Amino acid sequence: MNKGKKLYEGKAKIIYEGPENGTGIQHFKDDATAFNNQKKATVEGKGVLNNRISEHILNNLNQIGIETHLIKRLNMREQLITLCEIFPVEFIVRNIATGSLTKRLGIADGTILKRPLVEFSYKNDDLGDPVVSKEHILEFGWIDSAETLDWIIDKCLRINDFMQGMFRGVGIKLVDFKLEFGRANVKRKILLADEISPDTCRLWDVSSEKKLDKDRFRKDLGNIIQAYQEVARRLGIIHEETNISEVKFGKPKVVNIKKK
């Protein structure tokens, strides 16, 4: 499928114009970043795995009535999507306290939350994606109305319920994750957008609590690709004998590390 012009390049993905009005092509890169771009590396094969894992999860969500931007996966690294204007808000859903929540509020790492916690951060790299309240989102018009915001929060909780069950069934705890939503350029519907993958979720093995997500990169735990492959295997996306395409999974090449 012919790609149109590049519309946007982010840290892990590139969006091109798609073949028809209102469509785009989402390309998954092997680049990994953490701490707002201060730590960067190329992790060979990551884009291929995230493309497959995100396709699997978004297709499953679609089957339970969550409308997403994914039309279909095109090849190893690309998906055909409905282009959206992404709301500048990241929706973080947490089941177990870890990461920035523990640092910000002094909550013990691993605390099981009584109810899923939804947090919002303002998507702005210069400001380091600060945590904001519902009132900030409405005051500054990042999302048009309280009804839309509540509708999205409801979807976040539904997605959490579904994904928690899906991962639990394959021996993985869904600790937390990030979602992005947008309004379709042409049809103006609100769609779940971006990706859901080990880059955007924290996934712990149920018995060993081994981290099977991007924390392996953030915390220099090694074996990043092996962990992402393990998630893909458990979800039944790739099989034991599958060597995801011709991609060789080498050691991540560190491009730049500035420790905070």
Ligand code: TMP
């Ligand atoms: P945090 O604990 O660093 O706030 O991260 C919460 C969840 O959101 C975690 O699963 C990782 C994901 N996340 C992203 O996908 N992108 C981001 O830029 C950040 C900061 C977190």
